[in-house]
Amino acid sequence: EPEVTQTPSHQVTQMGQEVILRCVPISNHLYFYWYRQILGQKVEFLVSFYNNEISEKSEIFDDQFSVERPDGSNFTLKIRSTKLEDSAMYFCASSSSGGGQETQYFGPGTRLLVL
Amino acid sequence: AQTVTQSQPEMSVQEAETVTLSCTYDTSENNYYLFWYKQPPSRQMILVIRQEAYKQQNATENRFSVNFQKAAKSFSLKISDSQLGDTAMYFCAFTSGGTSYGKLTFGQGTILTVHP
Numbered sequence: 699e700p701e702v703t704q705t706p707s708h709q710v711t712q713m714g715q716e717v718i719l720r721c722v723p724i725s726n727h728l729y730f731y732w733y734r735q736i737l738g739q740k741v742e743f744l745v746s747f748y749n750n751e752i753s754e755k756s757e758i759f760d761d762q763f764s765v766e767r768p769d770g771s772n773f774t775l776k777i778r779s780t781k782l783e784d785s786a787m788y789f790c791a792s793s794s795s796g797g798g799q800e801t802q803y804f805g806p807g808t809r810l811l812v813l
Numbered sequence: 814a815q816t817v818t819q820s821q822p823e824m825s826v827q828e829a830e831t832v833t834l835s836c837t838y839d840t841s842e843n844n845y846y847l848f849w850y851k852q853p854p855s856r857q858m859i860l861v862i863r864q865e866a867y868k869q870q871n872a873t874e875n876r877f878s879v880n881f882q883k884a885a886k887s888f889s890l891k892i893s894d895s896q897l898g899d900t901a902m903y904f905c906a907f908t909s910g911g912t913s914y915g916k917l918t919f920g921q922g923t924i925l926t927v928h929p
Contacts, residue, residue, distance in 0.1 A: 729915055741858070741904060741919040753914040787856055796915040798846035798908035804858035 700724040702805035704790050710811045711780055719775045719808045721790030730773045731791040731802060732765065734758070741789065747773065748796060780812045815840045817907050819920035826895045827928050833880075834890045834923050836905030844910035847881070847888045848917070853901040861903070864888065866910070895927045 703722045711717050723730050732744040745755040747765055764776045773792075777784055787809050791802040816839045826832035838847070849861040864872045864881050871879050876896075880889045892899055905920040 731915070731917075733917070735856075740921045741906075741917075743916045743918065746914040746916055748914055754916055756916075789858060791858075791917075793915055798910045798915055801848070801860055801863060802915060802917060803860070804850075806855070806857045809856075 702790055702792055702803050704788075704805035704808050706808060707806065708809045708811075710813065713782055713812055714779050717777050717780055717810065719777075719788050719790075719810070721773045721775070721792075721805055722771050723773055723790065723792030724794075724803060725771070727792035727794050727803075729753075729793045729796045729802075730765075730767070731793075732775045733789045733791065733804075734786040735789065735807075736783075736786045744775070746796070753796070780810075782812050785810060785812045815842075815845075815907050815909065815918050817905055817918050817920035819905055819923050821923045822921070823924045823926070825926045825928060826892075828895055828897060830895055831891060831893045832895055832925065834892075834903050834905075834925065836888045836890070836920055838886050838888065838905070838907050840886070840907065840909070842909055846908050846910055847879075848906040848908075849877070849879070849890045850904045850906060850919075851899075851901045852904060852922070853898075858904075862890065892925075897927050897929060899925060900927045901925060 730747040735741045746753045787807045790805040793802045794800045845866045847864045851859045876893045902922045906917045
């Protein structure tokens, strides 16, 4: 069964460093998402991406964040200058259509720790 | 803005028993979708069940079923014949069926522990 994959599974970085989190969505999916979950808290939407552009973003997704689909398979989240409060689990998800008609499938997550 | 509320931070149940997890939501929309996701200790998010708001019939998936009360904006999850592998955090989630690109809004989660 197709699945969303994410690399790395764990990332430790120093405050102020740039990190890139990578995701490979399910191959025939067209809508891509990033969510984050701070330890012990709920899952929060960051951004959605369709047709090579951001379709929606949350207040959390400020200028420090960017997303890119550099080729036909990868979908990346970049944090330019990490802060302590960026420590969280980051989930990538994909779906074949937007608007809820099709289910979003989640990757296993990347656990980011900023020291 | 849509909100999703799960009022039970923790629940526990004996193996083979039935448990119901509560979820309420607030929206002014008529077309939307509701989901229950399971997050085991591995922290992977796994879809348990989904419900389309335009469908009156409650969704079922094997031991999992929902009680969808549209007027009351309630969407509870019933787990029958609970198994040890059901131990996890359960999240209720909402997405608009309108012009939204599928952004999911999650509740705070309910930690479910199944005891042998």
